[in-house]
Amino acid sequence: MFMIFSSKLIEDAVQEFSKLPGIGRKTALRMVLQLLKTEEAEVDAFANAVSRMRHEVKFCKVCNNVSDAEICVICVNPGRDHSKVCVVENIRDVIAIESTQQYNGLYHVLGGILSPLDGIGPEQLYIASLQERVKNNAIEELIMALSPTIEGDTTVYYIARQLKDLPVRITTIARGIAFGGELEYADEMTLARSIAKRLPIENYVNVKNS
């Protein structure tokens, strides 16, 4: 949308906000006008938090998750189960799984999934470091939590092949009908798999009560 501003300062700020994903110029203007009404100190806190985040965030040397220190708070936590590593595509997945408060192991962030068409091969991902990690630590299980797509499955198979000589169990998260999901809206692939991988009712009850 074309907009004419009578202040270059406002225009610049709107311009910057509209570079953010999913933010058009109208929404950007709404944000800028809101900040204009906010206390100066609060706006500075906003700007500083953004700037500091970009300059100071590190990537954990062990798992590649975002971290405030060289090693992330998950990897240094002795209270977590260091024999389990959940392999995910990106840090958003770590946040999603952490937010369930149901998983107590460690993570390994691949930084993407194999996608030859987009030029993403094993070298572009943290697969070699995963292999090293499994080799040098007492890791008993790798839980593959990748997207249920062809690329995700390919990545799982590739990693499994790379690690086949190491004494580690590789599992994948369960696929099926989402909790609260309607059968009729599930795609055929998911529905077919969830029938093929059906569970005895005792398991179902156990899972619900665990």
Next chain:
Amino acid sequence: MFMIFSSKLIEDAVQEFSKLPGIGRKTALRMVLQLLKTEEAEVDAFANAVSRMRHEVKFCKVCNNVSDAEICVICVNPGRDHSKVCVVENIRDVIAIESTQQYNGLYHVLGGILSPLDGIGPEQLYIASLQERVKNNAIEELIMALSPTIEGDTTVYYIARQLKDLPVRITTIARGIAFGGELEYADEMTLARSIAKRLPIENYVNVKNS
């Protein structure tokens, strides 16, 4: 939505973004992760534009519009028609009218409209300064471009009464069916008014061609 982060820096930035209007924590996270992938210099440019905007934007001493200087670029422009002043509620309205590129007069930003229930009386708005402005300048017409609500109409009547002894013509922007709007979806008030204020067809053709 509840989220657990392994980085305080990320968490703080998400927290700050989610204070913006219409931004939930998921959207805030998306923005933060996008900025994390952006060049440091660009993120600094973003933070600086926001901070500078808040510290340096002024409000024009004549019309109360946002401005980079004491008097805004519209008020100092000798190419504009200084005999016409369009009275609006806020700076967003100025941007909307400017963006049509059809209006060449000046503005007066009231800073709101009369709303006794919200404690907004004439003293809370820039009505006295409008009166002074009309008194001390050769202003021939005030175009009232306020919301078509009871509060908007009340404000128009109040200002008209305040200025009744001054030689200024007061007009309001036309109300009617929006261009491209469907008759059946128009509210009764708008439809009734647009029938009562019907125009001869020649006027209609002139407006379209002007």
